[in-house]
Amino acid sequence: MQSLRLRQTSVLPGFGLTLGLSLAYLGLIVLLPLAALILRSAALGPEGFWQAIATPRVIAAFRVSFGMALGAAAVNAVFGLLVAWVLVRYRFPGRKIVDAVVDLPFALPTAVAGIALTTLFAGNGWVGSLLEPLGIRIAFAPAGIMVALIFIGLPFVVRTVEPVLQDIDRGVEEAAATLGADRWQSFRYIIFPAILPSLLTGFALAFARGLGEYGSVIFIAGNMPMISEIVPLLIVIQLEQYDYPGAAAIGTAMLAASFVLLLVINLLQRWARARGD
Amino acid sequence: MTIATSTARAVARRGTSEGLAVRAILIALALAFLAVFLLLPLITVFSEALRQGVGAYLAGISSPDALAAIRLTLIAAAIAVPLNLVFGIAASWAIAKFEFRGKSLLVTLIDLPFSVSPVIAGLIYVLLFGAQGWFGPWLSAHGIKIVFAVPGIVLATIFVTFPFVARELIPLMQAQGTEEEEAARSLGAGGWQILWRVTLPNVKWGLLYGVLLCNARAMGEFGAVSVVSGHIRGLTNTMPLHVEILYNEYDFVGAFAVASLLALLALVTLAAKAILEWRHGDELAGSRG
Amino acid sequence: MRVEVRNVTKRFGSYTALDDVTLDIEEGRFCALLGPSGSGKTTLLRIVAGLEFPDQGVVRFAGENVLDRNVRDRGVGFVFQHYALFRHMTVFENVAFGLRVRPRATRPSRQEIARRVGELLELVQLEWLADRYPSQLSGGQRQRVALARALAIEPRILLLDEPFGALDAKVRKELRRWLRELHKRLGLTSIFVTHDQEEAMELADQVVVMNGGRIEQVGSARDVYARPATPFVYDFLGSSNRLDCVVERGWAVVEGAGIPLPPDVVIDEGAAVLYVRPEDFVLSRGNGSDGLLAEVREVIQSGPLVRIELRTTRQGRRVEVDLPRASSELAGLEPGARVAVRPQAFGIFPASRASEAQAAKEVELAGAPQS
Numbered sequence: 026m027q028s029l030r031l032r033q034t035s036v037l038p039g040f041g042l043t044l045g046l047s048l049a050y051l052g053l054i055v056l057l058p059l060a061a062l063i064l065r066s067a068a069l070g071p072e073g074f075w076q077a078i079a080t081p082r083v084i085a086a087f088r089v090s091f092g093m094a095l096g097a098a099a100v101n102a103v104f105g106l107l108v109a110w111v112l113v114r115y116r117f118p119g120r121k122i123v124d125a126v127v128d129l130p131f132a133l134p135t136a137v138a139g140i141a142l143t144t145l146f147a148g149n150g151w152v153g154s155l156l157e158p159l160g161i162r163i164a165f166a167p168a169g170i171m172v173a174l175i176f177i178g179l180p181f182v183v184r185t186v187e188p189v190l191q192d193i194d195r196g197v198e199e200a201a202a203t204l205g206a207d208r209w210q211s212f213r214y215i216i217f218p219a220i221l222p223s224l225l226t227g228f229a230l231a232f233a234r235g236l237g238e239y240g241s242v243i244f245i246a247g248n249m250p251m252i253s254e255i256v257p258l259l260i261v262i263q264l265e266q267y268d269y270p271g272a273a274a275i276g277t278a279m280l281a282a283s284f285v286l287l288l289v290i291n292l293l294q295r296w297a298r299a300r301g302d
Numbered sequence: 303m304t305i306a307t308s309t310a311r312a313v314a315r316r317g318t319s320e321g322l323a324v325r326a327i328l329i330a331l332a333l334a335f336l337a338v339f340l341l342l343p344l345i346t347v348f349s350e351a352l353r354q355g356v357g358a359y360l361a362g363i364s365s366p367d368a369l370a371a372i373r374l375t376l377i378a379a380a381i382a383v384p385l386n387l388v389f390g391i392a393a394s395w396a397i398a399k400f401e402f403r404g405k406s407l408l409v410t411l412i413d414l415p416f417s418v419s420p421v422i423a424g425l426i427y428v429l430l431f432g433a434q435g436w437f438g439p440w441l442s443a444h445g446i447k448i449v450f451a452v453p454g455i456v457l458a459t460i461f462v463t464f465p466f467v468a469r470e471l472i473p474l475m476q477a478q479g480t481e482e483e484e485a486a487r488s489l490g491a492g493g494w495q496i497l498w499r500v501t502l503p504n505v506k507w508g509l510l511y512g513v514l515l516c517n518a519r520a521m522g523e524f525g526a527v528s529v530v531s532g533h534i535r536g537l538t539n540t541m542p543l544h545v546e547i548l549y550n551e552y553d554f555v556g557a558f559a560v561a562s563l564l565a566l567l568a569l570v571t572l573a574a575k576a577i578l579e580w581r582h583g584d585e586l587a588g589s590r591g
Numbered sequence: 592m593r594v595e596v597r598n599v600t601k602r603f604g605s606y607t608a609l610d611d612v613t614l615d616i617e618e619g620r621f622c623a624l625l626g627p628s629g630s631g632k633t634t635l636l637r638i639v640a641g642l643e644f645p646d647q648g649v650v651r652f653a654g655e656n657v658l659d660r661n662v663r664d665r666g667v668g669f670v671f672q673h674y675a676l677f678r679h680m681t682v683f684e685n686v687a688f689g690l691r692v693r694p695r696a697t698r699p700s701r702q703e704i705a706r707r708v709g710e711l712l713e714l715v716q717l718e719w720l721a722d723r724y725p726s727q728l729s730g731g732q733r734q735r736v737a738l739a740r741a742l743a744i745e746p747r748i749l750l751l752d753e754p755f756g757a758l759d760a761k762v763r764k765e766l767r768r769w770l771r772e773l774h775k776r777l778g779l780t781s782i783f784v785t786h787d788q789e790e791a792m793e794l795a796d797q798v799v800v801m802n803g804g805r806i807e808q809v810g811s812a813r814d815v816y817a818r819p820a821t822p823f824v825y826d827f828l829g830s831s832n833r834l835d836c837v838v839e840r841g842w843a844v845v846e847g848a849g850i851p852l853p854p855d856v857v858i859d860e861g862a863a864v865l866y867v868r869p870e871d872f873v874l875s876r877g878n879g880s881d882g883l884l885a886e887v888r889e890v891i892q893s894g895p896l897v898r899i900e901l902r903t904t905r906q907g908r909r910v911e912v913d914l915p916r917a918s919s920e921l922a923g924l925e926p927g928a929r930v931a932v933r934p935q936a937f938g939i940f941p942a943s944r945a946s947e948a949q950a951a952k953e954v955e956l957a958g959a960p961q962s
Contacts, residue, residue, distance in 0.1 A: 036642050036662055037483050038493035040400050047393040047408070050385075054461055055414055058426035061436055065429050104335045111332040115325055123333070125576040129340050131515075132568040132575075134522025135420075136542040137561040140549050141343035144350055151342065176339050208320050237419025240524035240542065244549065257421035261529060264425065269434045276425045283417050287410075481675035484642055488662045488669040489689035489744055499692070503679040 062280065065273035077274035085251040086259045087278075093167060093255075094235030097174030098182075102228045105182025106220075112183070113190040127183050130176055135240025142173055143245040165247035170255065173241040178231030185227035189220050189297070222297035229293055233286040237279065347565045351558035362559030370536045371544035371560065374452065378527075378540060379520040382459040386516055387509075390467025395497070398475035399483060409472065415464040423461045424529025427454055450532030455540065458526040463516045470512030474505050474586065507582040511575065518571040522564055592653045592747040592780050593618050594639060599648030601634055608634040609645070610804040616782060616797065621774050623795035624784045627827070630801040632784045633752055639782065640750050641665045652747065668741030670751040674733045676725040682736050683721040686711055689744035711739040714773070731762040738770075742777075751783035755790065767793055788828050792816065800824050819938055822945045825866040832910050833945065834865040834883075843939055846905040848883040848931075856939060864945035866938040869898070869913035873933045874920045882933035885910055887926050897921060901932065 066074055077083075111117075112124055130138065146153045146163040153164055163169050193216060201211045239257040246253045256279055263272035320328070351359050362368065393412060397405055415423065429435050431448035441448060448454045482504070486496045502509070524542040531538040533547065541560055548557035579586065594616040601609040609631045616622045624632035637643040639650060641662030650657055657665050677685050686708045690699055699707065712718040715735040725733055734754060741749065754770070755763040771794055774781055785791050791798050792812040800807040800815060800823070807827075808820040819825040836845040838860050843850045845865060852858070875882065885901035899912040912932060914921055924930075 035400060036487060037399050037480065037496070039395060039497070043392040043396040044402075047389060047396055050389045050392075051408075051411060054457075054464060055411065058430050058461070059414075061429045062422070062426045104332070107328065108332045108336060111329050114319070115329055117329055121576075123336065125572055126336065126340055128572055128575065129344065129568065132518050132522075132571045133344075134524060134542050134564045134568070136524040136545045137347060137522070137564050137568075138343060140545060140557060140561060141346045141350075144554075145342055145346050151346070152338065172339075176343065179339065208324070233417060237421070239419065239421050239528070257419050257525065260421050260425055264428060264529060267434065269429060269432070272425060273429060276422050279419055279422060283419070287417050481671055481673065482677055484662070485669065485671060485675040485740075486677070486688065486692070488640060488642070488667060489692065489740065490663050491688070491692040492663075495692045499688070500677055
């Protein structure tokens, strides 16, 4: 590993300038503010910190956020795999358009998604009116949170699994067929293990995104404390009440969860890369 | 036996593809899922916006508050995107063309805004510049408003769109290596000449792609901006915030009207993305997902 | 322009790419840096260019130290192994680049640039491709554009990094001849890096054989081939027979046959290794023959030479002898015939040095990837 090159000995110019600019910008926009967050909650001291995040309301919010994000990511894992499979393996009219539409949740502003999903799944909405008679309430209930998170997280799974599916060596499948395996067995023993790392990565990415999601959830959730209140909303409420330390404490807890997830995702990605060789 | 069925049977017999029936069911399931979760919401936006006719729609998007929101959204994007563009170019130059310790740490840090909740993005600036923030007293003493004013919104927008351009450029420039730049240097070119004449033309599609995504996010950001904005109608509302306000006041047509503009932006972004990928896919890095 | 390299050492981490290398290249010479991958030849070229900087040592152009100048200010024309053409510029723009980026004060006018680019494209016989993009050219054409581009800035020295490595055999041969002509015309001091000995021998006035970061031998193509200075050079250039022998009292004794050592050969008594090229043997038959006794195993006609494979009588060692097709010594030579072979020219080295070289060669053969 080479040490930092002195400016004299680097062939291309501009190292000092670009690195300096990048670090300064990064520091000002990202690192400094995040440091403020962590310091603010550190100022509470361990006891104060614990008090701020161990209230029943906060714990319930974490349970809702984690639970719904997990559920949505699981649904996305299954259906995302289905969508990726259908897009990669099959030819049908309009396939290219469908492929482009999968990215919609990436591009559509969350507030727009939020109000659209609410209207759709409310009691008088197109889908909601079909489910209401069956006793299934989606809008203004915890289930609504999961619906919103399914919308948000879908592209993560599809886009992570697609390239891996594309690269699978068909020769292996043909070999399995010659040995007598039927399609389900081929899928179960050959294809699925090959895409498992990327599927898990996509799952983790969807989960991470779902944890912090705000805009698309708060319209459909109903936001009842202890029942359908998510952690980001709790932070906003604390801020509106000028309880900066409380907000900072919850924010730091969320940040910590994000870091852990980031680590897990990195490990999963490394596993996926190693498997791919 | 028609040709279609015999072909289908032959394909199934080869053993590397499912039977026609299975395939049809899977495709139907996938499309149904996508229809319910992606297509219907999109259609809902437009159908609700036009529920009371075109007149009401046009009124919704041309009210003074709506126009102010549109203006603020455009301003925030017009500041955030170029800044992040310059940063993206600088960071990818440093990372792709040189070797130094701590490079992977830097890349991870650049990705950070991607992985934190947008509410956190707003929270951190409130903690810095809000009334009880670190700089709060100093700012109010000098009569400068950041939080609950336009500067705060711009800052939050910059934060959430921070990595987009860099994420596109870094793998692309790394894949292209340094040979052309070294050749240019050996021919006597200076730093800016190399950047402008050699490097940037080679990454122009990736750059455009990154700018497109950056802009879409900048205009559509809700959570982060919501926290710092103060929701002052006509002054500190971006389009997404305006949508929220109208919706909470049960002005559904108004809300969906403005939302439809954002949805159109999303569709244009998707289309441009698809075109770029289709025509210049080999000049974009494989950094999806 | 004369180039002096003095005591240059370059390390990458714990790996030593160049170890105390000293070299002189006279003005106008066409010099080849020849060696296997990992020999340091490309590193040396890049240090001369200013694309790398040595940890120790000095590089001088016409007596001036150039190490405090970077590649931009050294006036070198560098041709990269994979051409490094600017993919979004036409051939014309590629060649014009070096002239267009000159500071205002020294920049030629647009007409002047167009004229010079036209001249250069004519020189490399590509004037009809001026508006094409690199992706539309063949490998050989791209190489010539890269050359024209490097020449456009009127460099004092031309540096080429394995210029023909990525081309197929026929194109390589043509370009070699063409490059030789070009060098005669321009008289520019040139250094090129190659692992192909045929290329080095054909093109270069001065061959520098390198191995493991050190220079094994410097000389004309003829010198380096006919009078190799080290076992490595014997092994690397052409083929050679290795015969274990013992040096006693001015003689090298191989399986009882004695070969007189010329008076200028200085070597310690004891175990040694004799290196003989297949074409340097004299074959004789019949009684009273003088030399190493061997039996013919195979006679192989391969083109202009006939290769005779022999096994020595006493120890069954393999010896290869090449004879011209029309040679009289070939008469009646068949498998089973008994002959005596004597070397007319040879190299002799102490056993320790020879075994080092052999070990290095085995590592090379075991699959070091070609650069």
